[in-house]
Amino acid sequence: MLLGSENLVQSKNLSNMDVIFYGVPWEGAVTWGDYTGCELGPKVMRLCSERYSGYLPELNHINIFDHLTLGDLGDAKVIPAEPVITNNMIKDFAKNVWKTNAFPVALGGDHGITYPIIKGLVEKSKKSVGIIHLDAHYDNNEHSLGDPFGRGAPFARLYETKGVRNESIVHMGIHGPRNKPENGKLAQQIGATTMTISDIRNATDLRELARKAYDLAAKNTDAVYLSICSDVLDHAFNPGGPVDANGLTSFELLTIVNEVCKQGVVGMDFVEVYPQQDCNNFSSHFASTLVLYALAGEIEHRKEKNEI
Numbered sequence: 001m002l003l004g005s006e007n008l009v010q011s012k013n014l015s016n017m018d019v020i021f022y023g024v025p026w027e028g029a030v031t032w033g034d035y036t037g038c039e040l041g042p043k044v045m046r047l048c049s050e051r052y053s054g055y056l057p058e059l060n061h062i063n064i065f066d067h068l069t070l071g072d073l074g075d076a077k078v079i080p081a082e083p084v085i086t087n088n089m090i091k092d093f094a095k096n097v098w099k100t101n102a103f104p105v106a107l108g109g110d111h112g113i114t115y116p117i118i119k120g121l122v123e124k125s126k127k128s129v130g131i132i133h134l135d136a137h138y139d140n141n142e143h144s145l146g147d148p149f150g151r152g153a154p155f156a157r158l159y160e161t162k163g164v165r166n167e168s169i170v171h172m173g174i175h176g177p178r179n180k181p182e183n184g185k186l187a188q189q190i191g192a193t194t195m196t197i198s199d200i201r202n203a204t205d206l207r208e209l210a211r212k213a214y215d216l217a218a219k220n221t222d223a224v225y226l227s228i229c230s231d232v233l234d235h236a237f238n239p240g241g242p243v244d245a246n247g248l249t250s251f252e253l254l255t256i257v258n259e260v261c262k263q264g265v266v267g268m269d270f271v272e273v274y275p276q277q278d279c280n281n282f283s284s285h286f287a288s289t290l291v292l293y294a295l296a297g298e299i300e301h302r303k304e305k306n307e308i
Contacts, residue, residue, distance in 0.1 A: 014100045021105050025075050025076075026086055029150070052289075064295050098121050105270075105291055108271030117225075117267075119161055127221075128222050130216075130217035131158065134256065136175055137174065138174060138184065140159065171195070175247060197246060218263070226294070230242075232253060234249065242274075254289065257294050263297075
């Protein structure tokens with residue numbers, strides 16, 4: 001069981017944890033059509049995780065639980081239809097997590113949660129941060145139907161955030177007509193790098209491309225954060241996410257995430273899972289494998305630094 005009680009630290013002392021999970025059950029004040037309900041994501045991903053061990057035979061037979069101690073801190077508080085107040089509460093919650101030396105994994109919730117999480121990091125640490133952003137979309141609209149903190153706007157807010165180095169933001173996996181011309185133009189203007197789905201598909205070595213993305217995000221920064229929206233996956237692999245064709249396969253996403261985490265990221269989030277769209281909870285189940293591949297990479301990074 002990934003998040004079953006037998007694998008979790010039975011302590012309120014966060015310093016005892018190598019990995020801290022926390023939920024952010026927030027969907028912004030503005031939703032799009034039938035795609036609503038991702039505030040249920042943290043709960044359902046946790047429930048689904050009880051099916052899994054930490055053993056990955058395909059990754060040199062690594063067992064995550066032999067190397068890392070996991071803890072679940074519960075959920076950040078949110079107030080429905082109060083995005084400004086909720087953003088501040090998420091930021092304060094995240095700052096307490098960032099005060100530890102643990103590897104934090106945030107389960108969303110919509111993509112708006114990434115902005116206060118990273119803002120909490122830069123306020124707490126005073127570090128310069130680069131971001132690898134795996135998504136079908138830029139999410140850099142000025143607002144989402146009037147909400148500047150909506151799920152279509154977190155990277156517009158991050159572009160404005162002191163401590164985030166815009167030239168070290170990598171928008172990776174971008175594809176499809178739910179982007180607008182101004183999204184790509186804005187990313188280019190602020191100096192971010194775009195790696196589209198075609199760049200990924202045309203790469204001769206997927207792991208090498210992941211290392212290139214990491215090097216871009218790490219340049220002139222103190223820390224690299226990993227943010228993943230479920231819709232970077234093709235909808236065939238993501239029935240619990242928005243319908244976006246021509247996306248990554250599960251193999252491609254897992255490979256990229258594992259390689260990026262081998263290089264050393266400070267933390268991650270996984271967002272935009274809508275359980276009510278997915279009668280078999282395939283997308284919520286996939287979250288466990290995704291996190292395990294990330295943690296396998298984190299273990300390799302710690303071994304390289306002689307921390308394990």
